[in-house]
Amino acid sequence: MLNEKELKSKTLSELKKIADKSKIKYPDKIKKDDLVELILKSEKEIIKSNSIKKSNETKKNKEKTSKTIKSIQKKPVITENSDKLPDNYGKDKLILLIVNPYKGYAYWEFSDSTKNEHGLQNNNIDKYLRLYDITEKGGIDKTTVFQDIKLNNDCSSWYIDFDKPNRKYIAQIGYMKSGKFISVISSNSVVVPRDEISNEIDEKWIINNEKYKLILEASGANVLFTHDGSQELMKFLAGNIEESISSGKL
Numbered sequence: 001m002l003n004e005k006e007l008k009s010k011t012l013s014e015l016k017k018i019a020d021k022s023k024i025k026y027p028d029k030i031k032k033d034d035l036v037e038l039i040l041k042s043e044k045e046i047i048k049s050n051s052i053k054k055s056n057e058t059k060k061n062k063e064k065t066s067k068t069i070k071s072i073q074k075k076p077v078i079t080e081n082s083d084k085l086p087d088n089y090g091k092d093k094l095i096l097l098i099v100n101p102y103k104g105y106a107y108w109e110f111s112d113s114t115k116n117e118h119g120l121q122n123n124n125i126d127k128y129l130r131l132y133d134i135t136e137k138g139g140i141d142k143t144t145v146f147q148d149i150k151l152n153n154d155c156s157s158w159y160i161d162f163d164k165p166n167r168k169y170i171a172q173i174g175y176m177k178s179g180k181f182i183s184v185i186s187s188n189s190v191v192v193p194r195d196e197i198s199n200e201i202d203e204k205w206i207i208n209n210e211k212y213k214l215i216l217e218a219s220g221a222n223v224l225f226t227h228d229g230s231q232e233l234m235k236f237l238a239g240n241i242e243e244s245i246s247s248g249k250l
Helices: 004-008 012-021 032-074 112-118 209-219 221-228 230-247
Strands: 093-100 103-109 127-133 146-150 157-161 168-177 180-186
Touching: 004 032, 012 032, 093 168, 093 180, 103 168, 112 180, 127 157, 127 180
Parallel strands: none
Antiparallel strands: 093 103, 103 157, 127 146, 127 168, 168 180
């Protein structure tokens, strides 16, 4: 931007070029001083316009920032415990899981309506988990094989010892009334796995030549077979099996 002194030092022709560039309208026959005044006036208006524009932008940015802050303040405050799961979901459920052939795990919850109906909120009522063996009979109402586990009043889960592996079980939680078991909720049924090596000898369990070769290479027996023949290989494998049995690895 040129000041008044710099403008007056220029020729009329140079001033007209400046005016044309800034799109300033002026008469064809205009005096030099009048053109200088027009140019200065135009530049002042441009400065004023830019200042107003900048002020409006600043105001808009402040309003936008203020809205953003208010929006953030309206959002729920996240506490350190907000990511924790609820203690219960207000439903009646009993889930029975298998840990291994001899141990299981059960967890449960009662709805408020069920608690009120059976008075389960009363700590004077002893609650029991009854585990049924339904392998032979196929249902709770048909079997007489079960075990009762007395539960702590404030617990919601329990580890269970299965009597036998390779059996089918189902559980109920309830309480005793006049010597009779009153069931409140029932679980899913589970089939406990066996605790022994499978006796299946179908072809689908046979190791193919490719896998057998990989096993030999991993054990180093392939080198022994190449140098000493199949008899030495069998002795090698038999020795390893006997050692594993005596050490308890198998």
